[in-house]
Amino acid sequence: MALDPTKYPDWKIAQDAETRMKPIAVVAEELGLEENELLPYGRFMGKIESGDVMRRLGQRPDGKYVDVTAITPTPLGEGKSTTTIGLLQGMARRGHKASAAIRQPSGGPTMGMKGSAAGGGLAQCIPLTPYSLNFTGDIHAVTAAHNLAMTALTARMQHERNYDDATLERLSGMRRLHIDPTRVSMGWAMDFCCQALRNIIIGIEGDGRRNDGFMMRSHFDISAASEVMSILSLARDLPDLRKRLGKIVVAMDRDGKPVTTADLEVDGAMCAWLVEAAKPNLIQTIEGQPVLVHSGPFGNIALGQSSIIADRVALKLSDVHITESGFGSEIGYEKFWNVKCRISGLKPDAAVIVATVRALKHHGGAPQPMPGRPLPEEYTREDVGLVEAGCVNLLRHIGVVRRSGVPPVVCINAFASDTKDEIAAVRRACEAAGARVALSEHWGKGGEGALELADAVMDACAEPNNFAPLYAPEKPFAERIDSVAREVYGADGVDFTPLAQRKLKELQERPDAAELGLCMVKTQYSLSDDPTRKGAPTGWRLRVRDVMFFGGAGLVVPVAGDISLMPGTGSRPAFRKVDVDVESGQVTGLF
Template sequence: MLSDIEISRQSPRLHIDELTRRLAIPSHLLNPHGHYKGKLSLALLKEPPKKHGKLVLVSAITPTPLGEGKTVTTLGLSMGLNHIGQASIATIRQPSLGPVFGVKGGAAGGGHAQVVPMEEMNLHLTGDFHALAAAHNLAAAALDARLFHEQRLGAGFTASTGLTRLDIDAANILWPRTLDMNDRALRHLTIGQGGPADGVERQDRFVITAASELMAILALASDLKDLRARIGRIQLALDLHGNPVTAEQLEVAGAMTVLLKDALQPTLMQTTEQTPVLVHTGPFANIAHGNSSVIADRMALALTDYVVTEAGFGSDMGLEKFFNIKHRQSGITPSCVVLVATVRGLKANSGLLDIRPGQPLPASLGEEDLPTLHQGCANLAWHIQNARRYGVPVVVAINRFPSDSQAELTLLADEAMRAGACGTAISSAFTQGGAGASELARAVVEACERPSAIKLLYPDAMGLGAKLATLVECGYGGRGVILSDKAKRQLAALSKAGWDHLPVCVAKTPLSLSHDPALKGVPTDFEVPIEEVRLCAGAGFVYALAGPIMTMPGLGSLPAYRHIDINDDGEIVGLS
């Protein structure tokens, strides 16, 4: 089979003008970026909807290092719906350069179910991540500049500048800096070391751009006015009296919004079969809310019959956050959930195999092994029940690999139906494109006609500590939380300040239903340690760190960038 990048280059493409014409989008609402991608104006949201589409939310079993093909299935399903005559658009997140150069070498699908052009999709796209990093770091620079000048001018600051002192506490700076690259050396650092002219010396840190609160805000904002208001509410630091210092008080919120004006517009692209795709924002699901933007979903729902969107990692991660954060804030409601499962992924989730990075894979992953698969299907059953907990029908997409035996595929399908799925279908979108996902598409159309009634895990009125406990007990299957002394103090302060009404966004490992990646399958008797709790006032949630979660990844010993290069003809090689 051809490599991903070879398939991308050989796929027929529509010029971006033709793609927008097919969607009946007026030309003045498109800002082309080259031949095959373009920004869609927010004015599109103000026009009467041409359609009232149904949203299909794609999630998965607990991820494994083997990869389950969730994005392949998301794109393949959208292509499959078009293949059977049901107009569809996919809405997905933009790949971060961190994983592209650090782990994957390419993202956003693969094989015959990917976004094209692949090079443009994976490298910079329309510059949204760079704009977001600039806006984020502008706030950081403004904060340190204000701290420096207030200390330099002392009691004469107000007389000299006409500004009210903010009295920023250098020991309580809440806003880190950001970079869209894996760089562990930036997790902890000291800035302002050069001398009095080089700023106030203090401890600082970087987070990867996908973990920035600004990324979460961009994904949850409903329009430009909402974006501006959310940015104004960001709490950048505390003052010497313990009061929050916001971006509005620092008078930087307007400039940050200006930098994000174009980034708020989704980017229109296409798959290998010219199925439209809206690419927008990129919050990770292990350290953020892990879903495509509210704006992209709303645009797509007004343009087509079916919108297929992807929630990051397993149903305990992105799907949970879709319902309890994104749905809660936007009202966007899925008609159906698709859970992606693979034979080898469920074998890996059995807990019976020794799978380690850099080590040869166990032979049974490529051979028929019904007992191990049966053990692993407990993880599938848990995710089916978890998705059904939110009140929507569930279809299991079996992402087929060449090594899967018919007996294994039959066992997986039987176990899925026994666990409560309303349908199952094999997807071969990677090798066959939309035709390979047509069976799945028909199952999804049928499921979307079933009744549903959204149920959330907790009400707004519940206290933050109780919300965390409920999430662990109902959302992960554990028996509660263990709060550090620091987390207890932070929760008490947030409750006193009136933030109990917000939902919680837990940052934890995606490799287990628990906080411990070594606990495979369906662990039950575990408590989740909450080390720290942070307020994301602009994003509208409280962010909790479950264990030693890194918000700035590091490069491995064999990073993907080693294989990425450019040839004499200017073509990128090694990306797939």
């Protein structure tokens, strides 16, 4: 009997459920994996030999493909992972052979503001602690591969400074790359939120020595925002991963030509770090259904998608496969729609939009709720007017999914404080917009509480759809950005800084421009680029201040507003509640 989530924290519920876990070999067998296709990591976690699965089942028809996205969230999060797990459990209760793919939690949010990404209540994946901390080492491998590229670059810059051409050739067999120290685009990576590392100076020489590195400005990004993570998410298999790693542009030379990881001869070693990370991970829900975990979060500053490898494998093994995209539909789903599906060739059958009464009240005018602080009273008392006012945000997200040609299903992720009249107000708004809507109580009741949602999703999957990209690939980058800004965000247009204009012009002149995708970087807290603007803002223009290029991932990355690729740790971090019971060795306080 599962613990009551109204009385026990998530980590307690997870620890209790872990006493009844299936061995991972049983989960794999029930999913349809053969013995040689599972690489166990202990008794309750494993990796999938995806290449073997695709060779065996490549001709089998795919199952139904469902993406889970959300409305614009509050800083507390609105439960996409919880809904993904709950929907999976509900599908199983209805007799469907189902699976889910979610993203591995980053150490930044786990130790910072949001906690783990394992779901919550009775809709969690387990084992919680290893999943939340270290897991099978994928994020560490991404971090190591990324930093190896920077190690190679900075060492090369030092040696090219210290030696003439003949000596450089004699000592190392290297040709001079003429790297421009003012045009180094890559930085370093780590898996924590550390604002102190956003801008740094490296290579400071001591005692007049010239062997302490090349002194220059640099920076750290969180590991999930690394191009290596985007490559892991978008690669179709290990050969594709290896090919993409060699195309990462780390800097420009003095003639303005790109310097790549292949030029540094480090791409092969980077791939060596990622051989095991390229294999999707397998765990289970607290009700025993299979959950694939692969690639990282942060749909606001990164791709934020579960991997193509995981989805392709699961679609061959399942009748219904549920995948997850980061943050709201204008961020995560837009990238799923126009980047991930374009590269994978997969087409979704339905999209779930997670909405909460709490977030709708916020968009209706209630004060912003903050992690670790008591909820303002507007969230604990009934206020139908706030909910109705906030539905303008939900309606915009319904429109985004509809614009892609896919039927949306609104999931009202139920909280104990929601009232019947508040829920009825959300239903009315959805039904007036012609969208399917389901109340789901998976947090409090597990799969049994997600039956209405599972039925609505299957109903949507049976409906023919006309899924198509937002823009043609040959469209110029500036016009693609304008299409996203106007048709997805609701902006009146786009303003580019001179820096962004120059970089877009350079990228537009590339012969492979039509093959490159667009990965927008924007705040997750508003449909606009201003996090303080709630609801569905009108009368504004998107400000693109910079553009990055991920040559290996094949992405042009416009940066809108003041967002940073290295989040910060706030004054009430989650790590203050995490500890270890030294008698049992169990980690406590994860949520």
